[in-house]
Amino acid sequence: MKKIYIIHENKEWTAPLIKELEALGLPYEDWFLNEGVLDLSQTPPEGVFYNRMSASSHTRGHRFAPEYTASVLAWLEAHNRKVINTSNALKLEISKVAQYASLNAHGIKTPRTVAAIGKEQIIEAAKSFKGSFITKHNRAGKGLGVQLFHSIESLKEYVYGDNFEISIDGITLIQQYIKAPTPHITRCEFIGGKFVYAVQVNTSEGFQLCPADVCQIGDAFCPVGESETSKFKIIDGFEDPIIEKYSKFLNTNGINIAGIEFITDEDGTIYTYDVNTNTNYNKDAEAKGKISGMGTIAKYLGNELILIK
Incomplete structure (x- = not known):
């Protein structure tokens, strides 16, 4: 029987959707993709596959859930299954650099952003900004890693201090502060x-x-x-x-x-x-x-x- 398959890593976020599916009497199956086994010789079941994988999965102990989901989505798409929020959507979910590049290509204005890897590189990148700026994680969710700075000195104190928080993918974004x-x-x-x-x-x-x-x-x-x-x-x-x-x-x-x-x-x-x-x-x-x-x-x-x- 064809079903609605929910791909995710957070049962709390999925519970409200399941409640609505049950109210409508729709058949569904929960795919919690923190870990698992994917046999590429097998054919996926028939149905609709709703990708709800999150960029912040690592904050809940599910470090490789997005990578595993990317593999599952590639498998589903190779078999022409109906995927809601495709593998390309996942690519943008876990990378703000990818987001901004695509938004800009569609004529959608984003704050000036520079991506940096390494503490010295973060400092150097920030020097090219006039006025206040923020830092954020490239793979984040929930505003993880967002910090506002009004000077390079305050940024140095943060980057070289005990409270510095690096993005899970190692990429820190320095971004124009919009007032x-x-x-x-x-x-x-x-x-x-x-x-x-x-x-x-x-x-x-x-x-x-x-x-x-x-x-x-x-x-x-x-x-x-x-x-x-x-x-x-x-x-x-x-x-x-x-x-x-x-x-x-x-x-x-x-x-x-x-x-x-x-x-x-x-x-x-x-x-x-x-x-x-x-x-x-x-x-x-x-x-x-x-x-x-x-x-x-x-x-x-x-x-x-x-x-x-």
Whole structure:
């Protein structure tokens, strides 16, 4: 029997989707790809394969889950299986350098970014920036490794100090700091390649901005959930020409489901800085906006399953 297969490494993030699939009576199977055995002589089962692998898997002890998933996706695609968020989507999920290169190729403005490997190289790269700048991990998720600096001296103290945190792939990004008129960013959600809604996120308390309700556990910089201090708010009737550019970018890269984040500077210029192909949703914000991201995904996957001959 054909099914919906969920490829992931975090059961907490997948639970809301499974709840929606079960409510619709859709057949599914959970593929937890932290480790496993892949026999290339075997033929994959029939169905729809939804890739939810995360760039931050290593923070949960699943260091090689993305690499294993890349192998599984290559196997599925070689057999022409329907993959939601293809191997190319995974490539962009685990590399911001790849993200920015593709965004720029689609005429989407990103903050000036320099990639560096090595502590001395990080310092030298930062010297080419005027004014404040930030550092971040190339393979991250949840805003891992994001630090704001106003001088080279403060960067040196961090890089050569005990608190320096290196990206799991060894690549540190030095990026232009974009000053917004208010402490907010905007996240645009797409399902089936179509724009669903935009959410405003308050960044005043930190950079780690995972919308999933479970992220608030033990994470002071992910202030989400059902409390009155929730930092996520769905924007009513959001419209902007950037949406069309995002849609074309996603379609070209084989990304069916994603959240794309941007920040607007004091002159009104939009800078896109993150593409999350393992997007999560904030329950409280969705309840107020009367919309369900996971519910919409479940229906989309169900429709794709029907199309499988």
